[in-house]
Amino acid sequence: MVYYILGLIHVILFSWAFYNIIYFGVRPSKSLSWVLITLLFPFLGVSVFALFGINRRKIKFFELKETKKRKEYIQQSFKSKGDSNTDILKNKKQQKISQLIYSNTNSKVQDKNSVIVLKNGKEAFEAIYKALEAAEVFIHLQYYIIENGEIFSKIVKILEKKLQEGIEVRILYDTLGSYHLNKETKQKLKDMGAELYPETPFKFGSFIFSLNYRNHRKIAVIDNKIGFTGGVNISDEYITEDVGLGIWQDTHLQITGFAVNCIHQSFLKDYYYATNQNLSDDEKYTKMYGHNGDTKIQIVSSGPDYEEAVVMQQYLSFINLAEKSICVLNPYFIPTFSILEAFKIAALSGINVSLLLPAKSDSKVATYGMYSYFESLLKAGVHIYLRDDFSHSKVIFIDDEIASVGSTNFDCRSFEHNYELNAIMYSKKATAELKEEFDERKNKAHKIDLETFRKRSFKQKTLERLSRFFSPLL
Incomplete structure (x- = not known):
């Protein structure tokens, strides 16, 4: 009798999951994986689907009130005036990419910016320390990972000094990514006068639907005059040896000019979500500062609060519009079907496609999934290079004229679930x-040969396939 009841419950739960997968699934391959997972793993499979598989863009019933709040804020604040500003770009290729981003996010291209490419964590934090020390009005920080250590201790000392000078300090952190940030440090920051808030916190009643949607952005904005974004988190992994991976490598950007305000808009939206405080009504936080630079920049913000998978479409547009070359530097390369086919079509069309990836990472499942x-x-005909050190950089550039640096990986999580920039x-x-x-790193890396790669062991191939099967969870 017990087995009959359990079997009946499993059928009911599987039927519920199957309905949602079939009617609201995004990709057939991913939908099939979820069908098999929910069918073959009674109760556990359905629970995992409820946590990680719900398509919030399609199923309005499961849309979090926080997500609705974000959407309303997007609609009411920072509304673009006039056209998309694509006419300042040089050619149709650039204009098409720009128009796509504008249509999805209302984010325009901003002219007259200066950019400094920070090629590793040491360069990034030295620049951030300097900018923090020069703050005159406010410091706004937002990171997926904030960990106690040498780097954050130095930042806290700088913030303490600036708070004593009357500078406003606001910090956002992701609850899951920053789980190592201890209570003592949080309380110390609050006692100092800093405004410190978690993003996507684990709350009763929304935990099951919020766990899978993390804020993966890395942002620092000082006085709306200088901004930082890219792949670098606040962690000592960038300056000390990580067991098995060494010192993490990453790419970050220091930006001055009108584009800083666009980065800040993303922060202000997330701050409103976390605190109910709408700072966008105060000109102090929205005033734009020009700069005599020569770089045109467009900020791409994406997440479940947008109707489309913005960053996936951005990457697809890069690949599809490339005419000569595509270069990708990314730590977690687990492409969707459309991205995979786009890379293959580009290579078969004669475009030089080069992927520079880490031979190993902090996730074995992700590594095996990537190898698959x-x-x-x-x-x-895609050229794949594996580097010995662990690179956390998220970079793609095409035809030596358009480049993207940010927080977004080439995987389903970044494309469909995370808040990215x-x-x-x-x-x-x-x-x-x-x-x-890229070329310097590529020349030191190991280029994979197809015939040699085919000779990998049966165990390796099996682990790759199993990891690929579970890729919806990655």
Whole structure:
């Protein structure tokens, strides 16, 4: 009798999951994975689907009130006036990419910016320390990971000094990513006078639907005059040896000019979500500062609060519009079907496609999942290079003229679930600097040969396939 009742419950739960997968699924391959997971793993499979598989963009019933709040804020604040401003770009390719981003996010291209490419964590934090020390009005920080350690201790000392000078300090952190940030440090910051708030906190009643939607952005804005964004978190992994991975490598940007305000808009939206405080009504936080720079920048903000998978469409537009070359530097390369096919089509069309990826990462499942895509890509003519050190950079550039640096990985989580932020630079100069670094790293890396790769062990192939099967969870 007990087995009959359990079986009946499993059928009911599977039927519920199957209905939602079939009617609201995004991709057939991902939908099939979820069907098998919910069918073969009674109760556990459905629970995992409820946590990680619900498509919030399609199923309005499961849309969090916080997500609705974000959407309302987007609609009411920072409404663009006039056209998309694409006419300041040089060619149709740039204009098409810019128009796509504008149509999805209302974010315009901003002219007259200056950019400094920060090629590793040491460079990034030295620049951030300097900018924090020069703050005159406010400091706004937002990071997926904030961990106790040498780096954050130095930042806290600087913030304490600035708070004593009357400078406003606000900090946002992701609840899951920053779980190592201890209570003592949080309380110390609050006692100092800093405004410190968690993003997407685990709350009773919304935990099951909020766990899978993390804020993955890395942002620092000082006085709305200087901004930082990219892949660097506040963690000592960038300055000390990580067991098995060494010192993490990453790419970050220091930006001055009108584009800083666009980065700040993303912060203000998230701050409103976390605190109910709408700072966008105060000109102190929205005033734009020009700069005599030569870089055109467009900020790409994406997440479940947008109707489309913005960053996935951004990457697809890069790949589809490339005419000569595509270069990708990313730590977690687990592409969707459309991204995978776009890379193959580009390579088969004669475009030089180069992927520079880490041979190992902090996630074995992600590494095996990444390897599972290599054979089909190699067959199409994609060049794959594996570097010995662990690179956390999220960079893509095409035709030596358009580059993107940000927080977004090439995986389903970044495309469909996380809140991300990229900076597109329509600049040959900035792209050339990234390419120089890319080529230097590529020349030191190991290039995969198709015939040699095919000879990998049966165990390796099995682990790759199993990891790929569970890729919806990655």
